[in-house]
Amino acid sequence: MSHTTGATDATEATIEVRDLRKRFGRTLAVDGLSFTVEPGTVTGFVGPNGAGKSTTMRTVLGLDAPDSGQALIGGRPYHALRTPLLEVGALLDAAALHPSRRGRDHLRWLAHSHGLPMRRVDEVLEQVGMEQASRRRAGGYSLGMRQRLGIAAALLGDPPVLLLDEPVNGLDPEGIQWIRTLLRHLASEGRAILVSSHLMSELEDTADHLVVIGRGRLIADTAVADLLTAASGDRVRLRTSSRTEAMELLAREGGTVAVIDRDTLTVTGLPAERIVELLGASRVPFAEVGAHRATLEEAYMELTRDAVEFTSTPAADADEVTR
Numbered sequence: 001m002s003h004t005t006g007a008t009d010a011t012e013a014t015i016e017v018r019d020l021r022k023r024f025g026r027t028l029a030v031d032g033l034s035f036t037v038e039p040g041t042v043t044g045f046v047g048p049n050g051a052g053k054s055t056t057m058r059t060v061l062g063l064d065a066p067d068s069g070q071a072l073i074g075g076r077p078y079h080a081l082r083t084p085l086l087e088v089g090a091l092l093d094a095a096a097l098h099p100s101r102r103g104r105d106h107l108r109w110l111a112h113s114h115g116l117p118m119r120r121v122d123e124v125l126e127q128v129g130m131e132q133a134s135r136r137r138a139g140g141y142s143l144g145m146r147q148r149l150g151i152a153a154a155l156l157g158d159p160p161v162l163l164l165d166e167p168v169n170g171l172d173p174e175g176i177q178w179i180r181t182l183l184r185h186l187a188s189e190g191r192a193i194l195v196s197s198h199l200m201s202e203l204e205d206t207a208d209h210l211v212v213i214g215r216g217r218l219i220a221d222t223a224v225a226d227l228l229t230a231a232s233g234d235r236v237r238l239r240t241s242s243r244t245e246a247m248e249l250l251a252r253e254g255g256t257v258a259v260i261d262r263d264t265l266t267v268t269g270l271p272a273e274r275i276v277e278l279l280g281a282s283r284v285p286f287a288e289v290g291a292h293r294a295t296l297e298e299a300y301m302e303l304t305r306d307a308v309e310f311t312s313t314p315a316a317d318a319d320e321v322t323r
């Protein structure tokens with residue numbers, strides 16, 4: 001953060017959600033949710049469609065009023081922020097722009113209305129790779145371009161807190177890689193960043209921390225590294241051209257064997273050294289025996305499977321919490 005725009009100090013870079021509840025008619029969108037986004041971290045906000053992610057973000061941004069509980073930015077509710085654009089940046093929908101307006105003019109207007117120096121417009125346009133495109137009219141922008149412009153607008157006030165709702169939507173693989181690098185960089189500067197996604201794989205290599213919700217309730221609030229370690233367990237991964245033979249042998253010796261693909265297995269209940277010994281003694285060909293590292297997707301599946309009981313609601317409430 002440059003601090004030239006008077007951004008708040010690092011201790012204020014947090015998002016705190018405290019026992020938040022929000023109902024829309026018969027739908028309980030957010031049901032007693034609490035979590036904190038710490039400075040210097042990218043926190044992934046994950047859950048299936050309709051889980052309550054957007055509602056939570058909108059409440060943090062003062063766009064929805066909570067029925068109870070609190071949503072705070074740097075310890076204060078959004079409406080109490082003196083200079084919101086300098087304190088929190090947000091991407092909710094890809095920038096809704098008038099088709100005849102140039103992206104650059106949109107940012108200049110935003111900067112002007114908040115008393116920000118015009119050089120910030122050029123700085124953020126460079127940061128999102130839109131220097132050239134921003135001189136064209138928005139009517140011709142792709143969804144990816146509008147996403148980039150929306151991110152530029154969020155960064156304009158150099159805020160210590162960022163909320164991005166599904167920022168990867170519409171980006172091509174190169175764009176996805178770009179946003180990963182950008183978010184890592186922004187977090188390394190001490191910002192608190194909350195990024196929602198309904199796909200766990202999109203957060204691989206981006207998030208340090210995960211808040212997983214289902215039906216408006218917290219399922220997990222965990223460091224990504226801890227989640228992956230727990231999900232990887234004591235599983236050993238091995239490759240073999242004699243899959244059936246290897247499976248029979250290892251199961252006989254007390255291992256629990258799962259098939260990953262045509263020539264890859266994972267085994268629990270037997271240490272790697274023992275597996276090597278057993279396959280070697282029986283002359284079953286194998287290669288690459290090592291600890292299995294779970295993907296974030298696998299970890300998520302495990303997590304939500306364990307959380308089924310926690311997330312399910314009494315039958316009487318059932319139609320209140322479904323879309």
Ligand SMILES: Nc1ncnc2c1ncn2[C@@H]1O[C@H](COP(=O)(O)OP(=O)(O)OP(=O)(O)O)[C@@H](O)[C@H]1O
Binds near residue numbers: 027049321322
């Ligand atoms: N303005 C509204 N009026 C009525 N119901 C709403 C409103 N906004 C959200 N909901 C409902 O609240 C629930 C949570 O929706 P929300 O958009 O917060 O979920 P989400 O996790 O962001 O989902 P998605 O991944 O699909 O964006 C859903 O059942 C949704 O239909």
